[in-house]
Amino acid sequence: MTEATRRDFIKQAAAGTAAFLAYPTARVLGANDRVRVAIVGAGSRGQDLLRQALEVPSLQVVAAADIYARRFDEARKIVPGIETFSDYRRVLDRKDIDGIMVASPLHLHARHFLDTLAAGKDLYSEKTLTWSIPEAEQCFAASKQSDRVIQIGLQHESEGPLADTKKWIANGMVGKVTQVESWMSRNSPHGKGQWVRPVPSDCTAQNVDWKAFVNGRPETPFDPYKFLNWRLYWMFSGGNVTENMVHQIAWIMSALDLPLPAAAFMSGGVFSEKDGREVPDTIAVTLDFPNDIVVTWQSTFSNRRYGLGQRILGSEGTIEYVATANDMVTGKSQESIRYYPEEINRSNGVAVTGESPSQNHLANWIECMGSRKAPNAPVELGYRSAVAAHMCNISYRQKRRITLEEAKVALPEF
Ligand SMILES: NC(=O)c1ccc[n+]([C@@H]2O[C@H](COP(=O)([O-])OP(=O)(O)OC[C@H]3O[C@@H](n4cnc5c(N)ncnc54)[C@H](O)[C@@H]3O)[C@@H](O)[C@H]2O)c1
Numbered sequence: 001m002t003e004a005t006r007r008d009f010i011k012q013a014a015a016g017t018a019a020f021l022a023y024p025t026a027r028v029l030g031a032n033d034r035v036r037v038a039i040v041g042a043g044s045r046g047q048d049l050l051r052q053a054l055e056v057p058s059l060q061v062v063a064a065a066d067i068y069a070r071r072f073d074e075a076r077k078i079v080p081g082i083e084t085f086s087d088y089r090r091v092l093d094r095k096d097i098d099g100i101m102v103a104s105p106l107h108l109h110a111r112h113f114l115d116t117l118a119a120g121k122d123l124y125s126e127k128t129l130t131w132s133i134p135e136a137e138q139c140f141a142a143s144k145q146s147d148r149v150i151q152i153g154l155q156h157e158s159e160g161p162l163a164d165t166k167k168w169i170a171n172g173m174v175g176k177v178t179q180v181e182s183w184m185s186r187n188s189p190h191g192k193g194q195w196v197r198p199v200p201s202d203c204t205a206q207n208v209d210w211k212a213f214v215n216g217r218p219e220t221p222f223d224p225y226k227f228l229n230w231r232l233y234w235m236f237s238g239g240n241v242t243e244n245m246v247h248q249i250a251w252i253m254s255a256l257d258l259p260l261p262a263a264a265f266m267s268g269g270v271f272s273e274k275d276g277r278e279v280p281d282t283i284a285v286t287l288d289f290p291n292d293i294v295v296t297w298q299s300t301f302s303n304r305r306y307g308l309g310q311r312i313l314g315s316e317g318t319i320e321y322v323a324t325a326n327d328m329v330t331g332k333s334q335e336s337i338r339y340y341p342e343e344i345n346r347s348n349g350v351a352v353t354g355e356s357p358s359q360n361h362l363a364n365w366i367e368c369m370g371s372r373k374a375p376n377a378p379v380e381l382g383y384r385s386a387v388a389a390h391m392c393n394i395s396y397r398q399k400r401r402i403t404l405e406e407a408k409v410a411l412p413e414f
Helices: 003-013 044-053 070-078 088-092 106-118 133-144 160-170 210-214 224-228 239-256 361-371 379-398 404-409
Strands: 035-040 059-065 083-085 099-102 122-125 150-152 177-185 263-269 282-289 293-300 308-314 317-323 335-341
Touching (some): 035 088, 035 361, 044 070, 044 099, 044 361, 059 088, 083 088, 099 361, 122 361, 133 379, 150 361, 160 239, 160 317, 239 379, 282 379, 379 404
Parallel strands (some): 035 059, 059 083, 177 293
Antiparallel strands (some): 308 317
16 A cells, blocks of 8 residues: 555545534433443444343343344344444434444444544443544543543453552552553463454355445455454554553553553564464563553463463552453453562561452443533543554554654555
8 A cells, every 4th residue: 555545545544534523313311211222233242232232231232233134133132122323324324222332343433433423322342442542632632522431441440459459559559650561461372373253154255344444445356364363454453562461561551550652663474373363472572651661561372371461560568460361351360450569678568468359340331321421431541552562553553662743644554
């Protein structure tokens, strides 16, 4: 793609969005009303959200929009009677729907975000906020002009370990922090690539609206493998930094109240998953923050011994969050949050295990739809964590350290 075409593409990427200040369809919710919500993108994560929604009594999921026919049956198995639509705009037109949960692939987030706000609906949007920095700027700007309640699907913002961490830092138990180390590791059986999904026989051009999926990207013939495995390709994905690092970097930014990074460096490559994918499976990231803090993140797909974790290294103590053997995404792991004093400076300090309760992130969004308060993972955090993740990818692809200023003017690459 030429530079001029890429510039045009960026301008058009999230086009189709009208006035943000008009809220044509917002219902006024009474104290006993159940909030009526629709899902856009009822794939793997969308179906997780449907199951989670069943546990929130004040929430009723009434509709699902998707472009792959198979998803309608899958959604109906979870929510019998759910209405289904093959064009998400028909759901946005509905006056009896209060909120939209977006769980579409990354490259569609900006469009679904902007159109949801323009339609006057509250929004739960899966991470990462957007596929590119210009789209993140657009969505953040739109949110500032809107009074809609927007929760980003960074669910660890609602969990106990972050509350414990914030409490310990505020109490002075951690002291001056100049470094945070974090990691995320996975493995898969021989012959099975990490993230790879097999193509079912019903994944055909007749059953998938490929044009709606590619969303203005250069015309390519229907490719069922890419449609299902969009995570592996830059055209649709940001790879593991937008799939997983973003959860951890948002958590660290939130814990330490960090601004946008000043610079990023990312190295690595496609070293273990040699299946034609474009996004790296082995990654080492360094993020420099303006207030004298360096955050590192490393990731592999061929060893899971150390699971996933974050260590905040302070002059008075260390906070260690560890989720063993699995990941923050499925939640199927032994997690722990612990504090250890630095004896050299806090000889009378004691080690502590966190015990703050976790909140249901979806329920927090629904509560905020009633109270009109800001939810636990606001757009601003989605924006900061998205920019950090994209800075890493830009550095990786340009094979050099990249500053925030350089990243903001870099053209997104397919
Ligand atoms: N918060 C978390 O822990 C978490 C976990 C997993 C995934 N996610 C995020 O959820 C999102 C979806 O991931 P996934 O694994 O479910 O992907 P998926 O491919 O399984 O599901 C995406 C769905 O969107 C549909 N879709 C594609 N184009 C569409 C369009 N134009 N309109 C409506 N629907 C469309 C697809 O048909 C598919 O059913 C990603 O952004 C991912 O990062 C978040």
